[in-house]
Amino acid sequence: xxQRLLTAVNALVVFAALLVLWQIVLWVFRVPPYMLPTPYAxxxxxxxxxxxxxxxxxxxxxxxxxxxxxxxxxGVVIALVFAQSRWVRKMFYPYTLLLQTVPxxxxxxxxxMWVGAGEPAVTLIAFIISLAPIIANTTQGxxxxxxxxxxxxxxxxxxxxxxxFKLRLPHAVPSLFVGIRIASGIAVIGAVTGELxxxxxxVGVGGLGYSILYAWSQLQTDxxxxxxxxxxxxxxxFFFLVMFMEWYFLHRWHESARVPEAE
Amino acid sequence: xxxAPEIRNDVPQIEIAGVTKSYGNGPAVLQSLDLTVCxxxxxxxxxxxxxxxxTILKLIxxxxxxxxxxxxxxxxxxxxxxxxxxxxxxxxxxxxxRTVTANIGLSLELEGVASDRRKKTxxxxxxxxxxxxxAGAYPRELSGGMKMRVSIARALATSPRxxxxxxxxxxxxxxxxxxxxxxxxxxxxxxxxxxxxxxxSVAEAAFLSDRIxxxxxxxxxxxxxxxxxxxxxxxxxxxxxxxxxxxxxRVSHALRETLAA
Ligand SMILES: Nc1ncnc2c1ncn2[C@@H]1O[C@H](COP(=O)(O)OP(=O)(O)OP(=O)(O)O)[C@@H](O)[C@H]1O
Ligand SMILES: [Mg+2]
Numbered sequence: 001x002x003q004r005l006l007t008a009v010n011a012l013v014v015f016a017a018l019l020v021l022w023q024i025v026l027w028v029f030r031v032p033p034y035m036l037p038t039p040y041a042x043x044x045x046x047x048x049x050x051x052x053x054x055x056x057x058x059x060x061x062x063x064x065x066x067x068x069x070x071x072x073x074x075g076v077v078i079a080l081v082f083a084q085s086r087w088v089r090k091m092f093y094p095y096t097l098l099l100q101t102v103p104x105x106x107x108x109x110x111x112x113m114w115v116g117a118g119e120p121a122v123t124l125i126a127f128i129i130s131l132a133p134i135i136a137n138t139t140q141g142x143x144x145x146x147x148x149x150x151x152x153x154x155x156x157x158x159x160x161x162x163x164x165f166k167l168r169l170p171h172a173v174p175s176l177f178v179g180i181r182i183a184s185g186i187a188v189i190g191a192v193t194g195e196l197x198x199x200x201x202x203v204g205v206g207g208l209g210y211s212i213l214y215a216w217s218q219l220q221t222d223x224x225x226x227x228x229x230x231x232x233x234x235x236x237x238f239f240f241l242v243m244f245m246e247w248y249f250l251h252r253w254h255e256s257a258r259v260p261e262a263e
Numbered sequence: 264x265x266x267a268p269e270i271r272n273d274v275p276q277i278e279i280a281g282v283t284k285s286y287g288n289g290p291a292v293l294q295s296l297d298l299t300v301c302x303x304x305x306x307x308x309x310x311x312x313x314x315x316x317x318t319i320l321k322l323i324x325x326x327x328x329x330x331x332x333x334x335x336x337x338x339x340x341x342x343x344x345x346x347x348x349x350x351x352x353x354x355x356x357x358x359x360x361r362t363v364t365a366n367i368g369l370s371l372e373l374e375g376v377a378s379d380r381r382k383k384t385x386x387x388x389x390x391x392x393x394x395x396x397x398a399g400a401y402p403r404e405l406s407g408g409m410k411m412r413v414s415i416a417r418a419l420a421t422s423p424r425x426x427x428x429x430x431x432x433x434x435x436x437x438x439x440x441x442x443x444x445x446x447x448x449x450x451x452x453x454x455x456x457x458x459x460x461x462x463x464s465v466a467e468a469a470f471l472s473d474r475i476x477x478x479x480x481x482x483x484x485x486x487x488x489x490x491x492x493x494x495x496x497x498x499x500x501x502x503x504x505x506x507x508x509x510x511x512x513r514v515s516h517a518l519r520e521t522l523a524a
Contacts, residue, residue: 156345157346
């Protein structure tokens with residue numbers, strides 16, 4: 001507990017030091033405010049436009065969460081299918097790699113064309129971009145079960161369903177969480193990137209990515225900074241939420257999720 | 264020279280006749296193996312590494328099929344006889360996400376035993392292997408010896424008539440191993456199963472068995488069979504008796520011969 005408090009204090013000290021450095025750079029190099037606003041101006045922008053900012057944050061959070069939830073649901077189902085036979089894996093696994101390597105920026109216009117601008121399109125982009133790590137990690141977890149455990153199940157005449165749901169699936173949960181951790185970061189990036197393209201169906205109102213473009217076009221650099229800051233906070237929130245869920249589900253039995261008792 | 268071994272029953276539990284086994288197109292791992300294990304008999308198999316000991320257990324349990332020859336367990340094919348057989352692996356192979364109780368219940372659960380009957384069996388097994396105080400613990404909270412006890416309790420839960428044990432105590436320190444050996448004998452005197460026990464330890468084999476089979480390598484085949492005529496019930500003090508020493512040195516000698524050949 002004391003350790004973690006110390007970590008938090010350290011982080012805050014570093015943050016304060018960065019703010020000071022930022023202010024010094026402004027004074028020394030006389031940077032015009034439309035290039036780099038003062039920390040105070042950014043704080044003021046956050047304060048005066050808080051409702052709009054929170055609205056954008058909520059939109060992007062919803063899109064990322066929706067995309068992530070969909071990729072978890074679909075990814076686990078695909079992984080379950082992959083775990084059934086080596087043949088299926090050989091045939092379809094390369095395509096999941098494709099999913100990972102295709103630049104989403106290149107596909108975004110197509111999605112826009114098919115789905116139309118707005119939140120569904122952005123959610124779809126967040127889903128596509130975060131799917132691959134879920135599939136890859138869950139499949140790995142499902143098939144890397146100790147052979148002796150499989151033999152044990154066979155000795156007691158386990159059915160295919162029992163093997164899957166009482167052995168492979170629980171065994172894959174830690175790997176699934178590794179996948180979710182990676183995917184959660186990508187989903188937020190995907191949503192913000194998606195918004196740059198398929199941002200909003202309503203001028204001036206949209207998620208963080210859309211608002212970043214908009215603030216940029218208006219040269220509202222202080223608000224632009226506030227938006228970037230909000231994007232980072234969103235990413236952090238996702239990360240910590242996933243970490244907490246991982247801890248909650250795994251700490252009783254899994255080594256990796258254990259909080260060290262004494263250091 | 265030796266008096267006939269005292270076998271409680273001469274009905275065969277396992278009959279292995281002329282079994283040869285090779286994996287894929289590889290060389291024979293086992294060559295024309297003949298071995299009969301009687302009901303309630305405890306047979307140990309000992310050999311240098313890689314002679315096919317684990318393969319024999321896998322054949323008896325039907326997890327792999329012989330290349331030629333026949334195997335019968337209670338007169339049935341190994342696959343059909345599975346519900347009379349339990350397997351104990353070298354590592355405890357517990358499910359880390361299940362508590363001790365739920366791990367012991369696994370075999371019954373898989374075989375579709377109703378939950379109230381399962382609970383009764385688990386409770387009596389917990390007491391039998393002395394794990395009542397850790398019933399709700401997860402495997403990572405247990406010592407190696409405790410994990411092995413859970414594994415044995417799980418194997419006994421289905422009331423098997425044949426137990427296959429593949430170096431179950433190899434990873435344990437000598438003291439835990441001796442304790443568990445004594446426990447195995449006690450459990451067996453209560454439950455009367457037959458056992459095929461694979462080990463690298465001559466002393467362990469001598470302490471537990473009615474018969475010791477020594478395998479020779481390349482390909483795996485029976486080199487010598489030693490009936491064990493030590494007094495029963497076997498108690499810890501037996502390990503320091505001259506008869507015990509004599510047996511151990513005879514088996515060790517045979518084991519060395521297999522390496523020289
Ligand atoms: N699934 C398998 N596929 C191919 N070869 C195998 C397989 N299992 C075992 N073998 C081979 O069969 C031989 C005997 O293996 P086995 O595990 O039965 O020996 P063992 O006597 O149990 O050895 P150890 O004392 O090291 O446990 C070895 O040469 C091994 O490489
Ligand atoms: Mg072996």
